[in-house]
Amino acid sequence: MQKLLAQPGFLAPSGTFGADLSYLLAVLFTVMFLFAWGLAKKGLGTQHHKLIFVSMVSMLIYFIGYYYARQLGVLTLEGKEGFGGPLDVYENIFLPTLTTHLVLVCLGLILSIYMIFQGFRACDKIEGDYILQSRELRSNPKIFKYTMAILGGVWAANQLILTFIRQKSFAASLAWAIIFGVIALVIYLEKFIEKALPDGANRHRILGRVTMVIFALILVTSTLVYLMLYVIYPKI
Ligand code: HEM
Known part of the structure; x- marks a missing residue:
């Protein structure tokens, strides 16, 4: 390849x-x-x-x-x-x-x-x-909480795989942490978006x-x- x-x-x-x-x-x-x-x-x-x-x-x-x-x-x-x-x-x-x-x-x-x-x-x-x-259009607070919890879980699982199985560098973990952080931020931003553009x-x-x-x-x-x-x- x-x-x-x-x-x-x-x-x-x-x-x-x-x-x-x-x-x-x-x-x-x-x-x-x-x-x-x-x-x-x-x-x-x-x-x-x-x-x-x-x-x-x-x-x-x-x-x-x-x-x-x-x-x-x-x-x-x-x-x-x-x-x-x-x-x-x-x-x-x-x-x-x-x-x-x-x-x-x-x-x-x-x-x-x-x-x-x-x-x-x-x-x-x-x-x-x-x-x-x-x-x-508003998001259901329960679905919002579950989404955040699932995202946190996926990030933690990915972090474990990166560290213990794939033995990737700190930079790789940081890059993934930023990616997950941004996704969480976007989901969180929905609260503000809902107010600004109901x-x-x-x-x-x-x-x-x-x-x-x-x-x-x-x-x-x-x-x-x-x-x-x-x-x-x-x-x-
Ligand atoms: C990456 C995802 C998407 C982007 C960037 C996007 C973007 C847009 C934009 C820019 C318009 C307005 C067009 C205009 O007046 O300038 C629009 C209208 C619309 N979008 Fe999307 N869209 C996306 C996904 C979807 C999905 C998943 C659906 C349906 C399940 C959808 C359904 C519609 C409908 C029904 C309209 C209205 C068309 C009309 O005026 O009759 N879009 N979208």
Whole structure:
């Protein structure tokens, strides 16, 4: 697998197969999401939901595969290896763009998972079609507590596996702790979101648009990172 990913790429002369494939897939998923936005704008709620679902599942499979194959590209953050340009461009342009990209990817992933649940809660299925309902949408306090408890349990189990079975570094545990912490924060934020945007349909439209804009920005930043790494400043 590693060998295949390291083969020469097909998009830019100095790209690798892995980089080109992941870039193309990232473009494909983002375009699918943006297309799903177009469907929602046309009032095609059910098609919108189906396309979001397919995009989300394929994107998650891709992320998991990518994580195992290339360690999430985090290596790029660790040093200047792989970047062929001057140090000031690396520090002042490349690193901020890459960091923004990674932050947006995390935000986009979290928000889209949130939005899928929110979408189902905010809709009624009427004659086979999902229709957003203008009504106050609040989470049940009991379900809220259970969700937090389950999340804490999953984090603890994952931490035990990381420490005792996979014997991963402290950095890996920290990364996972941040991931779980952010998910807990998002669930907790729901309380504030409920107050700020009590109407479920309105909440779906506003936060959905924010999510879609984040996806568009992911496309822009991943293109910039790709261009800088493999077209403008390739490592010779
Ligand atoms: C990542 C997840 C999702 C995102 C980012 C998202 C985003 C959006 C956005 C931006 C709109 C408003 C379009 C506009 O007026 O600009 C919208 C509308 C809508 N969404 Fe979603 N959505 C998601 C998931 C879902 C799910 C899971 C369902 C159903 C179960 C759903 C059902 C609907 C419906 C019915 C509308 C209204 C379409 C209309 O105006 O008739 N969405 N969504």
